[in-house]
Amino acid sequence: xxxxxxxxxxxxxxxxxxxxxxxxxxxxxxxxxxxxxxxxxxxxxxxxxxxxxxxxxxxxxxxxx
Numbered sequence: 001x002x003x004x005x006x007x008x009x010x011x012x013x014x015x016x017x018x019x020x021x022x023x024x025x026x027x028x029x030x031x032x033x034x035x036x037x038x039x040x041x042x043x044x045x046x047x048x049x050x051x052x053x054x055x056x057x058x059x060x061x062x063x064x065x
Contacts, residue, residue, distance in 0.1 A: 002059065008037060009062040015039045015052050016062060023053050035059050 002008055006019045021036040032055050039050040 002035060002056070002061070007040075007062040007064075008035065008059040010037075010052070010054055010058050011060055012058050013052070013054070015050075017052070020051065025055065027055075032056075 002019050004019055004021065007017070008019055009016050015037065017037040017039040019035055020038045023034040023036055025032050025034055034053045035056050036051060036053045037059070039052055
């Protein structure tokens with residue numbers, strides 16, 4: 001589980017940002033937890049200030065090396 005303020009990377013879209021909240025979706029009659037992320041930058045994107053929401057399993061911890 002991620003905490004508010006953690007930096008995460010979306011494995012599918014390449015969005016990188018900070019967790020700002022949680023949400024939910026019902027997919028195939030199953031309640032699924034989502035993350036709301038303020039995107040700092042994304043691979044292949046020029047967008048700077050964007051909030052994205054996706055199922056929690058699509059996100060991974062991000063630690064700059």
